[in-house]
Amino acid sequence: MSDITVQLKNGDEKSFPAGLTLQEIAKAIHPKLGKEALVAKWNGNLTDLNYKPETDGKLEFITFEDPEGQEVYRHSSAHIMAQAVQKLFPGTVLAIGPAIDNGFYYDFDCEKTFTPEDLEAIEQEIKRIIKEDHPFERSELSREEALDFFRKIGEHYKVELIENLPEDAVISMYQQGDFVDLCAGPHVPSTGKIKAVKLMSLAGAYWRGDEKNKMLQRIYGTSFPKQKELEEYLFKLEEAKKRDHRKIGTQLNLYSIEEEGPGFPFFHPKGMILRNELEAYWREEHRRAGYLEIKTPIILNRSLWERSGHWDHYHENMYFTTIDDQEFAIKPMNCPGAMLVYKSQQHSYRDFPLRLAEMGLVHRHEKSGVLHGLMRVRAFTQDDAHLFMLPEQITAEIKNVINLVDRCYRLFGFQYHVELSTKPEKAMGSDEIWEQATDALAQAMKELGMEYRINEGDGAFYGPKLDFHLEDSLGRTWQCGTIQLDFQMPEKFDLTYIGEDGQRHRPVMIHRVVFGSIERFIGILTEHFAGAFPTWLAPVQVRLLPIADRHVEYCDSLKEKWEQEGIRVEVDDRNEKIGYKIRQGQLEKIPYLLVVGDKEVENKSVSVRKRREGDIGTMEASAFAEEIKSEISSRK
């Protein structure tokens, strides 16, 4: 047999005898590569390592270091888990089992509901299968053969999947041991490649993600090439849980949620400081950006909601009440109220763009299973605004809002990504109008050179939107800011302005929020800073720690003075040692702890201990006050 020449990732060309598998080539290049390679990219296509190239080509080996390698590794892990489940629970029907970020899952249809003990047994079985080191073997077959095969073994979900594959799709199966699964692949060479596996959790999941379909049992797991990597990952998860805003919210006494009000958070004094500081910052930014502030009622007559379309399109999310035999709704959105404010006066094109902002408290009936601390609640305050403008002002206004959002997120050092959501099934308005609105949003992003993904069919019922997503401590993302273009409300409410020509015209409207909801934003902030808020936000900015009783008086006088100057100060005058007070202050993440003893009283100074740096020495009390005041006002 003749040789083939392959071009490697680093550009080198090497010749190998034809008939070798990619696995053997990897091993020939370097024994370590032979061990670590999971799959290969042969001429740009992900390929199993037991493939035998017969021509020259480009070759790149993929290891666990590569995102694609992780995906294949976890996907193979999912197959092994499925094999284990079918071994232990014969008759279990398979649905889908993909790799996901940080792991994999597989959905099963099984008479018996799995218990945590079952997970342990499955994990043991997985280990056994790994030890037996079965090769993953690929085979391709025709549509008819595939349908026939999966029908015969009763895998009706697979049959449904095959039926939905495009006409020209290559249909392949993978087999390891006596287990066969419909799968495009590729896979690692054999089950022995998988080293450390852990099944993480059990959950229900609807077939094809549709709640009308049967609920299947989903098992989540993760896997790593080394036990140590698995342990590190689990440790990182534990650490992330310590940042959970629900935990920190309780520890720092920011807020609580009581059984009497599921999804209706109670803000405690310290949480209110966060809210109020955020709102003050928000008002400053919005005043500068040319916004006017309004406040509209929380309860409004049914007729308004019928007119806005909420009665038809949002009914199941709304709360209702009756006043004097008339039906009213508790507002789930602020827009209809803003419409009425707009309509209460005549407008000229000269007023545009007219930017009406509102910190609006809305109530939405969220399903009980979706509530999540402050991130997902049933009552929240949107930092809303409705912008009214001429059609030619649209792009500029959208860009203004994008820049405002960017500025506000940057202040906190947030990473975010943007999604463009398009027309949903349940929508008002024609396709043309939707297309026009969607293009305007895309255009603004393009002009600012910003990246975004498309989220098909996820727009609001009245218009498409740009959503800004932030991450929580576990990497779950939450929509915060959003910009929504709306050609519907102005129509429904017959909004007009007098144009240059003296005639009435229809304005264009944008809904937008920056924080999204104050509640969710505080949740995100808490996890981002792990409770160690920047000084301007910190509920307690300074705590004075007198060493002995005789120093309390001096501390009290500083506290009184500084409070007048707008600093949030406490004195820890408890009968405890200084180390004890410091420990508590540190655990409460107070930015500045000031130790005060005889020296400090005598010199009118304070000994400063900064949250992260620790003891930074003594300074004059007045000098410290000036420094912290400038730190606060600059919001550093």
Place this chain on the structure above:
RNA sequence: GCCCACAUAGCUCAGUAGGUAGAGUGCCGCCUUGGUAAGGCGGAGGUCACCGGUUCAAUCCCGGUUGUGGGCUCCA
């Protein structure tokens, strides 16, 4: 709403093979007045989420309700 799990002191958690509960921490009091991450002693504090059932007896077993957690669906 659906699936699985969980609910014990303000907080974090033990516990009872069914005989009405315990630690740490926090809180209060006393001693101690101490210089950069936990000083000592004492005390108060719980209808063991709620409602039923089984039982001589239920915090524990069974059923239901509510709430919470992890997912699914849905959403700021």
